[in-house]
Amino acid sequence: xxxxxxxxxxxxxxxxxxxxxxxxxxxxxxxxxxxxxxxxxxxxxxxxxxxxxxxxxxxxxxxxxxxxxxxxxxxxxxxxxxxxxxxxxxxxxxxxxx
Numbered sequence: 001x002x003x004x005x006x007x008x009x010x011x012x013x014x015x016x017x018x019x020x021x022x023x024x025x026x027x028x029x030x031x032x033x034x035x036x037x038x039x040x041x042x043x044x045x046x047x048x049x050x051x052x053x054x055x056x057x058x059x060x061x062x063x064x065x066x067x068x069x070x071x072x073x074x075x076x077x078x079x080x081x082x083x084x085x086x087x088x089x090x091x092x093x094x095x096x097x098x
Contacts (some may be wrong), residue, residue: 034092035083041093051093057086 001009044051061079068078 008053030085034089038092038096041089041096044097051097054092060086076084 028053041051043049061082064078065075068075
């Protein structure tokens with residue numbers, strides 16, 4: 001193996017280790033977020049509030065798109081991701097109302 005190939009392999013390994021750490025952070029962060037949204041869902045169910053809050057959702061989408069632009073991330077991707085998460089949260093909230 002040449003020196004250049006060995007350096008490339010080492011860099012690849014470093015990048016992959018970083019990606020693995022970031023994936024773990026994403027999973028644990030989503031788990032923490034869902035703990036809070038489940039508490040919100042129970043609160044809404046206890047007080048006969050609707051499972052969805054379109055005004056709040058629109059605010060969050062706009063906020064996330066702004067953060068994405070600041071972070072040099074595609075705002076469209078951020079919006080799609082948040083829409084997916086919101087749909088899952090609403091599904092959980094609807095289950096609490098059953």
